[in-house]
Amino acid sequence: MQIIKKIGLFIFLMGLTIFTILPFVGEFKVTSATLDQIIMDKGIASEIFVQGMKKNVVGQEFHGMLSLSPQITQILETANAQHRENKEYKKVIYTGPHDMAATVGKASGTGFIVENKGLMWFLTFGLGILGSLLFIVPNIVLLGKKGIKNNGIYHANATNRGWIAWMVFVFLVSFYLVLYFRSEYAVNWTYLVDPISEFLSGNPAGHWFVYGFMYCTVMTVMAVRMYIKYRHNMYQMVRTTSVLFFQIVFAFLIPEIMVRLQMPYYDFKNAFPLDYDFFFQWNLKSLLNSGGIGLFILVWGIILTLVIVPVMVYFFGKRWYCSWVCGCGGLAETLGDPYRQHSSKSLFSWKVERWLVHGVLVFAVGMTLMTLYSFFTESGTVLGLKTQSVQNTYSLLIGAFFAGVIGTGFYPIFGNRVWCRFGCPLAAYLGFVQRFKSRFRITTNGGQCISCGNCSTYCEQGIDVRAYAQKGENIIRSSCVGCGICSAVCPRGVLKLENGPLKGRINPTEILLGNDVDLMDLVNKK
Amino acid sequence: MEHIVIIGNGISGITAARHIRKLSDKKITIISPESDYFFSRTALMYVYMGHMKFEHTQPYENWFWKKNRLNLVNAYVTKVDTANKTLKLKSSEDIKYDKLIIASGSKSNKFGWPGQDLKGVQGLYSKQDLELLEANAPNNEVCKRAVIVGGGLIGIELAEMLRSRDIPVTFLVRESSFWNGVLPEGESQMINEHILEHHIDLKLNTNLKEIISDENGWAKAVVTDKGETIQCTVVGLTAGVTPNIEFLKGSGIELGKGVKVNTFLETNIADVYAIGDCAEQHKAIGNRRPVEAVWYTGRMMGEVLAQTICGNKRAYKPGHWFNSAKFLDIEYQTYGWVFSGKSKNDQEQHFHWRHPVEKICVTIAFHKETKQFLGINTFGIRMRHEILDRWLTEKRNIDYVMEYLKDANFDPEFYAQYEEDIVSLYNSLYGANITPRKKSWKRIFSNT
Numbered sequence A: 001m002q003i004i005k006k007i008g009l010f011i012f013l014m015g016l017t018i019f020t021i022l023p024f025v026g027e028f029k030v031t032s033a034t035l036d037q038i039i040m041d042k043g044i045a046s047e048i049f050v051q052g053m054k055k056n057v058v059g060q061e062f063h064g065m066l067s068l069s070p071q072i073t074q075i076l077e078t079a080n081a082q083h084r085e086n087k088e089y090k091k092v093i094y095t096g097p098h099d100m101a102a103t104v105g106k107a108s109g110t111g112f113i114v115e116n117k118g119l120m121w122f123l124t125f126g127l128g129i130l131g132s133l134l135f136i137v138p139n140i141v142l143l144g145k146k147g148i149k150n151n152g153i154y155h156a157n158a159t160n161r162g163w164i165a166w167m168v169f170v171f172l173v174s175f176y177l178v179l180y181f182r183s184e185y186a187v188n189w190t191y192l193v194d195p196i197s198e199f200l201s202g203n204p205a206g207h208w209f210v211y212g213f214m215y216c217t218v219m220t221v222m223a224v225r226m227y228i229k230y231r232h233n234m235y236q237m238v239r240t241t242s243v244l245f246f247q248i249v250f251a252f253l254i255p256e257i258m259v260r261l262q263m264p265y266y267d268f269k270n271a272f273p274l275d276y277d278f279f280f281q282w283n284l285k286s287l288l289n290s291g292g293i294g295l296f297i298l299v300w301g302i303i304l305t306l307v308i309v310p311v312m313v314y315f316f317g318k319r320w321y322c323s324w325v326c327g328c329g330g331l332a333e334t335l336g337d338p339y340r341q342h343s344s345k346s347l348f349s350w351k352v353e354r355w356l357v358h359g360v361l362v363f364a365v366g367m368t369l370m371t372l373y374s375f376f377t378e379s380g381t382v383l384g385l386k387t388q389s390v391q392n393t394y395s396l397l398i399g400a401f402f403a404g405v406i407g408t409g410f411y412p413i414f415g416n417r418v419w420c421r422f423g424c425p426l427a428a429y430l431g432f433v434q435r436f437k438s439r440f441r442i443t444t445n446g447g448q449c450i451s452c453g454n455c456s457t458y459c460e461q462g463i464d465v466r467a468y469a470q471k472g473e474n475i476i477r478s479s480c481v482g483c484g485i486c487s488a489v490c491p492r493g494v495l496k497l498e499n500g501p502l503k504g505r506i507n508p509t510e511i512l513l514g515n516d517v518d519l520m521d522l523v524n525k526k
Numbered sequence B: 001m002e003h004i005v006i007i008g009n010g011i012s013g014i015t016a017a018r019h020i021r022k023l024s025d026k027k028i029t030i031i032s033p034e035s036d037y038f039f040s041r042t043a044l045m046y047v048y049m050g051h052m053k054f055e056h057t058q059p060y061e062n063w064f065w066k067k068n069r070l071n072l073v074n075a076y077v078t079k080v081d082t083a084n085k086t087l088k089l090k091s092s093e094d095i096k097y098d099k100l101i102i103a104s105g106s107k108s109n110k111f112g113w114p115g116q117d118l119k120g121v122q123g124l125y126s127k128q129d130l131e132l133l134e135a136n137a138p139n140n141e142v143c144k145r146a147v148i149v150g151g152g153l154i155g156i157e158l159a160e161m162l163r164s165r166d167i168p169v170t171f172l173v174r175e176s177s178f179w180n181g182v183l184p185e186g187e188s189q190m191i192n193e194h195i196l197e198h199h200i201d202l203k204l205n206t207n208l209k210e211i212i213s214d215e216n217g218w219a220k221a222v223v224t225d226k227g228e229t230i231q232c233t234v235v236g237l238t239a240g241v242t243p244n245i246e247f248l249k250g251s252g253i254e255l256g257k258g259v260k261v262n263t264f265l266e267t268n269i270a271d272v273y274a275i276g277d278c279a280e281q282h283k284a285i286g287n288r289r290p291v292e293a294v295w296y297t298g299r300m301m302g303e304v305l306a307q308t309i310c311g312n313k314r315a316y317k318p319g320h321w322f323n324s325a326k327f328l329d330i331e332y333q334t335y336g337w338v339f340s341g342k343s344k345n346d347q348e349q350h351f352h353w354r355h356p357v358e359k360i361c362v363t364i365a366f367h368k369e370t371k372q373f374l375g376i377n378t379f380g381i382r383m384r385h386e387i388l389d390r391w392l393t394e395k396r397n398i399d400y401v402m403e404y405l406k407d408a409n410f411d412p413e414f415y416a417q418y419e420e421d422i423v424s425l426y427n428s429l430y431g432a433n434i435t436p437r438k439k440s441w442k443r444i445f446s447n448t
């Protein structure tokens, strides 16, 4: 069994290595037909850019994106600088230099990778999936009898912030940086999934398709790990199945298929304000121009946020979204599960959390109000602030850095819910409802707590669950995503996630059940 | 300002301190040489197993103590001078007290076995024991085999710990079946099976006779009363605990097995109290033992004594007995009294249900004639403390318990439920005709 695991690890690392090398290799040959096509598609009016491209790029062969990309970005930036200086604003190209490099690159790849997409897919994704399954599946036997299997988590390098964890950290952060800021280096990855993308939406894959596909793959493989690890716990099994389903069907398949049907790309479960650009001008315009379906999406999006989300939180707690439906939550609960113990439980981080997460909510709502104001009044500024720049700032700081680079990249160091806990504006909103008007609570079982601390240690949201349990109090916290792990790891059966009547939900206690009844009455009821 | 000094920073001492602080402004000092800060003894195993780091076993952050003006002194009390109300500390200045709370806990039993003080022989009680185990048994190369002596709760925890590092374990249990002084036969039997499933070499009906030393004073083997010699590197002595009270000898405080206290937790000397594992009631309360060495009772005594110290004199009058433990993968809870075959009287009858495949079972004790519900043990099913406590108070009969059993289930959502099976077995055994009622929130919350 151990041997199978080792072989699996080896295969996985092979796939990962090939995947990691891809951005640096490959042949690119830009033909003048390609250039013409791009000029036409993008409506490029800059003769400087076209000249530059013809002179330095067209007809030449480039080995790897590292040599092609600097050419294109430089040509584009020079052209734009020139036009701005000459005040020829019509000629300025608004496609970002790296997006331009990606577009050109995507259309110009030649050679082995492009000609062997299937094989290359197998050598990266295929080996990755195969290897990780070989690594994970033997646990059915190796973990022994079913039950909580957290042995060695704090001894293992990978799960105790050792060098492996730091390597994973560096890898994830770099991966997100490439995705968000240097998409041209993802071009080779897009070839691998072109056949899948073409099958689904009819279009070749872009780097976000790579990301979406990878997201689903990683979640599926890590869900297998969850199924094995928590096979005694039906709540975990059902919940894992649910997030996986919503990710694959709602976040991945349906939007792609909608594109094929000439509909707008839309993830029906992605609620505003997590879906922060829902009310952005371009989105509203595109929805309004898409006929019936566009209108439906618009109405659905608004009802989802204003009605469905709070009503569901009232009945089930915010868990229905955060750990049953949401994609960010889904990744956190699968890929992130091995790192859940790293969320800080200190009072200090709780303070930071409240400031940050509510700050982001205010930011998101403020930005949206500005956007709507601008949309209806057709003015670009509100109180002297440019709507566009506020949106850009949000997209960069919150959308890209917080949710992506930090949110996922920091898993191995700060735990798997950094974004959900400190950043997600939707979580903040759901949290209000959960805290003040919801049937959900984690019931503490009378006096049974032995203060061992397993619950707090494994709470991914950094809630000091024990602090409540050892006082005999129910846990009512806005940040609880209802993952159920505190209940699972408790060795004394103290915690139960449940939905019940509002009365008695919050139960401040001084003396715990089991002691003198008169004393309990005296102290607890005063 | 009155100075309250507490010897021991375990659950009982700390609970008393916290509650005294809530109720008053008295000066509070807590003394212990074991650790700077309170930690959960019950969680020691998880540190060795790598589920947690030691810091995670500390229920309060380090700033908590100062903020609540609880002075912590890391020192060992060598002598209590009750005449002068002074404590002598090892390598530290004397401390004077106005009221003294002794909460010094327990220590592992040693029954005078030959070789019990060899290197590699240890108990599992303190933080230091944990550190010693880490040194003695870091992995299965250093520790080729461990022998555990004594089949109680700490013994099985130690076995689980060592197995988590793949160290071969032999488990010597004096009884004919694991913990059958406490557990009824069926349950004890199920745990025997589970121990074997975990590849622990369980030797029932077996006593330790002697531990053999190698040339360097390390344990190298044990000899059992069956004449068997078992080679090993580590010997774990887990044959129960006794109150840790040697330092009180000659202080004038009445000692028996533990520190003798009345129901108000007062000793024979004014202003000196004892709580937790180290306290011994003059007269046992109900079915309880005079010395109760469990977490919960330590906490309860702390809660009660704080009231007394703050002017609201109260007797220690615990409610219905409850307890819990985990045997490897199987959680165990108990409410009320379910006695084992050995200690049960004729009036107590047991209804036992066991799952055909899974390691899940339930035993319900009831009075033979009146059918009054006396207690329940569950393995692999969590139960709602409030409900069972209420049923015991209301002196419900077993038919009622069966009918409303679903109200008492505390398993996580989506778990398989066994009430139907349990009740149908009960019906067929006792010719009853009970249909279990659906869980009702209204009933569950009817008291609050």
Ligand SMILES: Cc1cc2nc3c(=O)[nH]c(=O)nc-3n(C[C@H](O)[C@H](O)[C@H](O)COP(=O)(O)OP(=O)(O)OC[C@H]3O[C@@H](n4cnc5c(N)ncnc54)[C@H](O)[C@@H]3O)c2cc1C
Residues within 6 Å of the ligand: A450, B007, B008, B009, B010, B011, B012, B013, B031, B032, B033, B034, B035, B041, B042, B043, B044, B045, B075, B076, B077, B078, B103, B104, B105, B106, B124, B125, B126, B154, B157, B244, B247, B275, B276, B277, B278, B292, B293, B294, B295, B296, B298, B324, B325
């Ligand atoms: C491994 C293990 C697992 C357990 N699991 C459970 C469980 O699951 N459930 C349960 O109910 N119970 C469990 N118990 C029992 C429970 O931990 C004890 O009943 C409880 O900790 C006793 O608390 P206490 O405050 O009375 O004493 P302790 O926690 O023993 O604290 C006493 C403190 O006093 C200090 N002290 C002693 N003498 C002196 C002195 N002369 N000067 C200064 N300081 C002194 C000691 O160093 C110690 O720190 C377990 C015990 C162990 C060892």
Ligand code: SF4
Residues within 6 Å of the ligand: A442, A458, A459, A460, A461, A462, A463, A465, A475, A479, A480, A481, A482, A483, A484, A485, A486, A487, A497
């Ligand atoms: S409190 Fe429990 S259910 Fe809530 S997030 Fe933390 S571990 Fe999950």
Ligand code: SF4
Residues within 6 Å of the ligand: A448, A449, A450, A451, A452, A453, A454, A455, A456, A465, A466, A469, A470, A489, A490, A491, A492, A493, A494, A495
């Ligand atoms: S895991 Fe359970 S017993 Fe341990 S501190 Fe949390 S609630 Fe208490």
